[in-house]
Amino acid sequence: MTTLERSACELLDRDDPLRKLRDEFILPSDTIYLDGNSLGARTKGAAERAQEVIEDEWGTGLIRSWNTAGWFDLPAKLGDKVAGVVGGGTGSTVVTDTTSINLFKAASAALKMQAADAPGRRVILTQRENFPSDIYMLQGLAEQLDDGYEVRLVDDAEVTAGFPNTMTDEVALVVLTHVNYRTGRLFDMATTTSAIHAGGAMVIWDLCHSAGALEIDLAGSGADMAIGCTYKFLNGGPGSPAFIWVSEALQNRFTQPLSGWWGHAKPFEMSPDYAPAEGIRRYLTGTQGVISMAVAELGLDIADSVNMAAVRHKSLQLSDLFIELVESRLADHPVQVVTPREHAHRGSQVSITHPEGFAVMSALIERGIIGDYREPEVLRFGLTPLYIGFTDVWDTVEALREILDNRLWDAPQHKVRGAVT
């Protein structure tokens, strides 16, 4: 692709089969929003849906709405929609709680199974650059179990190579982010899962930075469990509830310790003894925030309605263009692309470094182009194909060029840390 003129990008937008999806979102007209990998865009009907839940379901239906408006079934109903996007299969997924808490459930259940089958395995591997909360949750679990469990951090290259140095017979569980949140590196789910299984360990995939942005085949890849959020590429709204998927073969093999009443086999019998529901519902714990959950459904419906192969195709076109423009138009500046060039190793973002990355991103945001910044030096640009166009990419790199050429980032207000998301 040689698309170095803006007019060529306009043509690409005109012919983009996904272009009409932009109408499903409402974004400020003066903004190019490249942070959908952190918080997705506002869905068109969100305010109306919230109003309906509040006025009709809460206000008029009152307590009856747990049944009549289907509140109690929302985690499974939305879970099936997520499953459609990530290849999970019907009845395999629930939307509930937070990614961190769902990781605790999944990891606890996996370690329990390993303790029964392979009691010597007490090591949990995860990427050093996994999203920190995942690492913290595993550390909290290992400390609580207080029985020789240990969390070991591995570099991305070790994962890509199939764990040649770290997969020992001590390893019980591997927890992997599917896409590195900082660099945008994508890991191959099927081959990595196979390597982990060959080593005798189980795997939990964190799909926060991939669900809704690319094709995922959880069931087909042989994965054991997965977790993820709905507020990034799935556009569920701020802090919308997370999801958990467990492979069909494992669902009834064990329980998880956050055994609240929503995961009980008969939640309304009020028995004093816990008995887990059959299937994925045993991964539920307590009562969920209905308004946030109902609004999240709109984002899931959009993702469910599109062809993920088409989304992935456009995503790679966008990131190819972004990288090409950075390399051709910012060649005079100390800018490095840290996102992998190989499509097979690239998620749906482009990350670049600049020594004054924080100040540069501040200046960009001031112009209405919203990416974000991550230490050290990384400027992140999320590319959500549902609402980002080729011209947006061209305009972003052009704004970057102007800022860098004219040292516009050198103003004092751009040097103050803390305000950039």
Next chain:
Amino acid sequence: MTTLERSACELLDRDDPLRKLRDEFILPSDTIYLDGNSLGARTKGAAERAQEVIEDEWGTGLIRSWNTAGWFDLPAKLGDKVAGVVGGGTGSTVVTDTTSINLFKAASAALKMQAADAPGRRVILTQRENFPSDIYMLQGLAEQLDDGYEVRLVDDAEVTAGFPNTMTDEVALVVLTHVNYRTGRLFDMATTTSAIHAGGAMVIWDLCHSAGALEIDLAGSGADMAIGCTYKFLNGGPGSPAFIWVSEALQNRFTQPLSGWWGHAKPFEMSPDYAPAEGIRRYLTGTQGVISMAVAELGLDIADSVNMAAVRHKSLQLSDLFIELVESRLADHPVQVVTPREHAHRGSQVSITHPEGFAVMSALIERGIIGDYREPEVLRFGLTPLYIGFTDVWDTVEALREILDNRLWDAPQHKVRGAVT
């Protein structure tokens, strides 16, 4: 009080100093809502607040709203409002996650401290009639720790008597609901806490059925920890997030195992090692549902604006009236009041039994009088003094009388289990 005529109730309503608070809620005009102990009423500005969050904060502010709209500080901000209602003290409470999950955090932390100070103590006591999810969570925790921990169920009378038969030197922790959800029995927080501490154990109070309905002095009672929901008497909305309170003396003594990034000392430094925040923020785990949380704030603001002594006074007037009317007007029927007569032992509900309780409640709901039913035979009537009046109580008992006198509950549609909340 001898208030057996409706006209006397009308006078009580006219002179009720809390009457104007009814304007803060929107309820259907044809409904008497006596299920606020299960799901509180819709707050007046809820739909507008949700719209503001969705359109302005999410839609326009986008990712920046984590800082500019204060999303990141909502758990602590709302926590301080809850603390004002339950006597917790500023900086002692966060609103986050679910009651069940907050119990897991609190109980895990308490057991960790006891394991250090008194390692022989491995028993957790809780009421047999605690809300089942609390029992299930404790069972899940004990099973996970897999180190001799055991959950023992005790009768309410044993709690009221100060644990004469069950408080041994094996007991590490006592988890108590402040009000029995089925019978409405209230337990004395200060004297019960003293008895537990005298026995060498710690206590966690579940305030789901008391917060917002009566005066609570958590700090003054010497309690260790507390949890509760915001969607009952605090009117936070369906499934609105729960709260957790930890006494100031204990906050920094230990951590909890659900150690996600929101509880980290420096969440944006992205360190690969967990370090707990100082104070109550270490009880946070992951990203919260902002829309549900923002709407919950409206209910907390109402509770914070009223004098809880006045609320309690009216609550007891209402339940006294309810009991008096049941006993005088339903005397010909096999109805038993199971809620304690003594004010000191009564929460903010009246529960009665009838052999056909389920069918009777169905008939009542059909007339627009919404209470709920709990096995076996219990009809529950929650009394939220913020929006329930004396005439509402009179009309409810009168409707019950008509239904019972004329066996209106005997129609086939009322006999089918499953539809009553």
